[in-house]
Amino acid sequence: MLLKDECTHANRTIELKTIAPLNSLAERATKGLITLVSEVSTAKRLCTHKLGFAKHINVVFLQAIKSPDLHEALLSLKALLLR
Numbered sequence: 001m002l003l004k005d006e007c008t009h010a011n012r013t014i015e016l017k018t019i020a021p022l023n024s025l026a027e028r029a030t031k032g033l034i035t036l037v038s039e040v041s042t043a044k045r046l047c048t049h050k051l052g053f054a055k056h057i058n059v060v061f062l063q064a065i066k067s068p069d070l071h072e073a074l075l076s077l078k079a080l081l082l083r
Contacts, residue, residue, distance in 0.1 A: 019066070020067075023066065023067035023069075023070050024067075026067075026070050027067065027069050027070040027073050030070065030073040030074055030076075030077055031073055033047070033077060034073065034076055034077050034080060037077070037080055037081065038080060044080075044081065047081055048081050053077065053078075053081055054078050054081040054082050057074050057075075057077065057078040061074075062074060062075070
């Protein structure tokens, strides 16, 4: 479930315009990681086994993501890591 309001799960108000640049950066980094993981098997193994990225991209984490593009990129990364 993607949160669309300006409150966190703890009912703290946030300004989406303040974090928009961070969302954009995180989205680009996630897409870069998707490319790396899909092309380099060592990177996939490192992200899956050593860093445990797939298990950290969980429901609670995804609910905190306000950006639909970042949300989708993270879901794509998780799917790639679980293949």
